[in-house]
Amino acid sequence: MRYVQNEEKVSLIGQNLTELQSISEQLGEKPFRGRQLYDWIYRKNIDNHNLMTNLPGDFKTKLSERYKVHPLVLLHHSESKQEPTKKFLFQTSSGHMIESVLMRVGNRSTICLSTQVGCAVDCQFCATAQMGFLKNLTSGEIVDQFSQIRSLTHEPVSNIVFMGMGEPFLNYKAVIQAADLLHQPDGINMGFGRITISTVGIVPKIRQYTAEAHRYKLAISLNGVSQEQRLEIMPISKVYPLSDLLTVAREYAAKSKKRLTIEYVLIEGLNDASEDAKTLKGLLQNIRCKLNLIPYNEIGSSFRRPSDDRINSFLTQLEDASFPVTVRRSKGTDIDAGCGQLAIKEKTIHV
């Protein structure tokens, strides 16, 4: 069941400075009021018009009549008993639901944002794929996940990853707009290097991203060392074959002068053999990258997570690789907040 909120108000989160200045003018105010509004919602993270003390009363009244601050409603959040990981369930104004995750490791707090409701890409190992594609999120709906989590937890956030539900590069424009809003130094102020956009390999969009010289970090989810192996779990490889993906990865790393992150989900018996590790080492040797190995998080499908022995054998083959290798043990798997586990299970909505 989907419950659509009965409201026409436009959201302020998602509007950039120029748009907020224009809104102020439309409401009969000088453009500098837009700057003040920008400061309240993005830098100070204040969402109550009444607390925006330097705005005139009649402007606040007009604002609250026509605008709301948040495009999303936070419905629920849960906390892992195993690690300091929290999962958040939001509802969009169209009645769809999305999830986001906050993970804490050492001094780092990372928020994993969703970019679409469901996903059309159909990676076989991913719970989100089972929802199908329902809708692209707006830039406001993407940024608001961050804003509301920050307000609720009061935790400083060190990193943002676009790795939640959806394929970011199939919602390219909104994702770049959201990253730009999250980055603005006079607003939320997340440095370029603290924002990572992750794609399964939408080749023309990687080319576009490279040509536009965006400075956010880029991650590519590779998950296989041959076209055949990749095809078994990622049907998108039919459209964008491995050879093309490696070509654009190389072009990006060379042109951006940044270290690309290669994500590789390790699945037992499918891509976790020592031979696969050797092939992977060869494939990546001329690409400026770091490799992130992610042991598979089981979601009730036929795929299995490799044993620690198999993971260690895979790692041993990569000891002399020309690039750094890390193993990412997913956080919050007890609340289905690990990589590839995000999917909406609720059928009814409690608003």
Ligand code: SF4
């Ligand atoms: S892994 Fe990402 S791109 Fe693939 S189905 Fe899941 S959400 Fe979509």
